[in-house]
Amino acid sequence: MTETPDASAFAHVKNWVFDLDNTLYPHETDLFSQIDVRMTRYVQDLLQLPRDEARRVQKQFYLDYGTTLKGLMECHNIDPDDFLQKVHDIDYSWLKPNPALGEAIKALPGRRFIFTNGDRGHAERAAARLGILDNFDDIFDIVAAGLTPKPQRTTYDLFLEKFSIVASEAAMFEDLARNLVVPKKLGMKTILVVPGNFEPTFSEIWESDPEFTDQVDYVTDDLTHFLKQLTAA
Structure with a gap:
């Protein structure tokens, strides 16, 4: 290609x-999937939502604001440092x-x-x-x-x-x-x-x-x- x-x-x-x-x-390394899972979990814990609903909200933030972080900051005034630390706590051995x-x-x-x-x-x-x-x-x-x-x-x-x-x-x-x-x-x-x-x-x-x-x-x-x-x- x-x-x-x-x-x-x-x-x-x-x-x-x-x-x-x-x-x-x-792309096939699929490292970002770990970050994606952690972002969904962050939204789930913050808003006390079922996982499927949290993922839908997360993706909507991404589409509306460019990143999940920006959407959470605009709509829920979260601490960006806390978010970035938690979602990037991943296994780089992949x-x-x-x-x-x-x-x-x-x-x-x-x-x-x-x-x-x-x-x-x-x-x-x-x-x-x-x-x-x-x-x-x-x-x-x-x-x-x-x-x-x-x-x-x-x-x-x-x-x-x-x-x-x-x-x-x-x-x-x-x-x-x-x-x-x-x-x-x-x-x-x-x-x-x-x-x-x-x-x-x-x-x-x-x-x-x-x-x-x-x-x-x-x-x-x-x-x-x-x-x-x-x-x-």
Whole structure:
């Protein structure tokens, strides 16, 4: 499924921006499912709901506010630090080191960033487990974004300002097309990272983004191969 990128179309890119979950590690690793379960449990305990109803509420928060956290903050005034600590208390042994990806990222010319709706601790632990953490210049997390998640425009503006990035000199890799709408408008190259063979499981159907695919310049189900093609010359 991986498209062969035209390396010359990326010759101007000086800043490489990567989402974390289901982007830097394969969707089939299913690490995010642990976080998802903990978010449902958090809603269940907070609102004293049956699990199925708590999950419905959680997903509605996600759709309405961009993240479950933002919805809980807006509607129930929760402590964001408590939420982030509890939902990211997961088993990272599910992740396998990926030295090939690390080398492909390291070979990219310019600066490299992780831009995530999770928190820095989660990003650091996941990237360290993958063996790629040292290949990034910095991490921009939900706390740095003032707890306002992608795809809100203000969050991208904060990211670009913090690192003095010219959007037209950047490329962004994401697993959700909706999070590429603003980058595309700003002039970034946009790359959608999809599951292997693009076969989403039932649990992901609710978050599919068919209406946003026009915001995508390239699609790949093999990030490592895609990056290697950019630097092969």
